[in-house]
Amino acid sequence: MAAAGLSKRGAANVDAILPSISAALLERTKPTAPRIDLSTAENWLMRNEIIETTKDAIVQELKPHHLSYPNEFAGDADLIRALAAFFNKYFHPHIPVEEAHIATAPGAATCLNTFLYNVCEPGEGILVPAPFWNGFDWLFTARSSAVPIIVHVERAADTLTPQLIPALEKAYRESSIPVRGLLLTNPHNPFGQCYPRTVIEDCIRFCNDKRIHYISDEVYALSTFENPELSDAPPFVSALEIDVTGMGCDLSRVHTFWSTSKDFGSSGFRVGCSITQANEAMHVALALASNTETSSLSAVASTALLTSTRLPELLQVNSERMWEAYTLMTNFLKKHQILYIPVNSAPFLFARLAPYAESWEQEKAMIDRLKQAGVVVSGGKAYHVNEDEKGWARMTFALERTRLEEAIKRMETVLGEKSVD
Known part of the structure; x- marks a missing residue:
């Protein structure tokens, strides 16, 4: 890549990602029937309602000043005001979220990247x-x-339990590079369940003891639904809800990230935010890097969603539809005696589609067979599962019923076979 005139950093990035991009582009140009994508974690179940709300907002609320740069240092003022009210209502913060705590960016990934x-x-x-x-x-x-x-708990199933803490201690102790923080995705991706409050508190204490940052990725916070399979599962608890200072810990090292992408099924809007409640320098750093990057159109649309009087109703309908889609998918898996991890807080699930896989090649072979049948899923290796947990895949189920039924029909041609290894 040196001949292309790239920096060493740029060349390293391109070298790392070019093979996968090239393969993806080649796939898209093949003259085959369109594949159904179950690998991307998007929620398609509320799109008509989201479009209806945001269309009206663009017509009624778009003003001449939206053609200018955002009117506040950390982003659009109306959007930030709406986000603060939204977090105070739905995330039950111990300390009320103020507008001065929030910095916006085009998506939670950009927020985290800036952090x-x-x-x-x-x-x-x-x-x-x-x-x-x-x-x-x-x-x-x-x-x-x-x-x-990468922090591995001895059994992957214990990742959301107190067993995580000794694994963190071990990884911190054995790290050959400086450790600057702990990133927890809650609800978990790809397990689709929530961390118990006690584990979150233990993780914050761990970070406080090591003087590192606690980073809470909460993009699936409201993607929840009732699941009888998880009747005793812990509810979602935001890092904002924890009394960090009451625990004797440093609130300036606790940071929360969220976006409209997952909970509102609108990843194309590219609206995310960071919440830092006791670290003004960090807030300024986050705002400085991306305060003009969120589109005014996206800000208007997202503000309309956040402030809509229909929002509680939309969230409830979304939960009901997610449960229906989840039931459709899991009934198929049960029919073929395929092990899966029950979820109640995500638009996807983790299933062992190749239970007899003894190598990553065998796992990939299953993924490739499904792809040939017209369905794309994500293999477990990409999620850094334990070496003895081969054969897993993440599958999104939050699709329109007709498309999900077609995906299941196609998977039947592969998973309905006697051998699924």
Whole structure:
């Protein structure tokens, strides 16, 4: 890549991602029937309602001043005001969220990227419990040159339990690079469940003891639904809800991230935000990097959603539709005796589609067979599952019923076979 005139950093990024991009582009140009994408974590169940609300907002609320840059240092003033009210209503913060705590950016990933840039020197790391969203691999490195330090609990199923704490201690102790923080995705991706309050508190204490940052990725906070399979599951608890100072911990090292992408099924709007309640310097750093990057059209649309009198109703309808879609998918998995992890807080689930896989190649073979049948899912290897947990895949179920039924029909041609290894 040196001949292309790129910096060493740019060349390293391109070298790392070009093979996968090239493969993806090749796939898109193949003359085959369109595949149904179950690999992308998007919620399609409320799109008509979201469009209706945001269309009206654009018509009625778009003003001449929206053609200018945002009117506040941390983003559009109306959007930030709406976000503060939204968090105070739905996230039950111990300390009320103020407008001065919020900085906006085009998506939660951009918020996190900016945070990493301001916390990590190149080559420094953030602890991330596995399995975790495969996008963190490139997100950490592309701009900030930070490193995700993978934390494995002995049994992946214990990642959301107190067993996480000794695993964090071990990873911190054995890290060969400086550790600057701990990133927890809550609700969890790809497990689709929530961390218990006690585990969150223990993680904050751990960070306080090590004098590192606690980073809470809460993009699925309201993507919840009642699931009888998880009748005793802990509810969602935001980091904002924790009495951090009452625990004797440093609130300036606790940060929360959210976006409209998942809970509002609007990832194309590119609206996210960070909440830092006791660290003015960090707030300024986050705002400075991306305060003019969120589109005014997206700000108007998102403000309309956040302030809509219909929002409680929309969230309830979304929960009901997610449960219906989840039931449709899990009935199919049960029919074929395929193990899956029950979820109640995500538009996807983790299933062991290749239960007899003894190698990553065998896992990939299953993923490829599904792709040939016209369905795209994400293999477990990409989420850094434990070495002895091969054969898993993440599948999104929050699709329109007709498209989900077609996906299941196509998967039937593969998973309905006697051998699924």
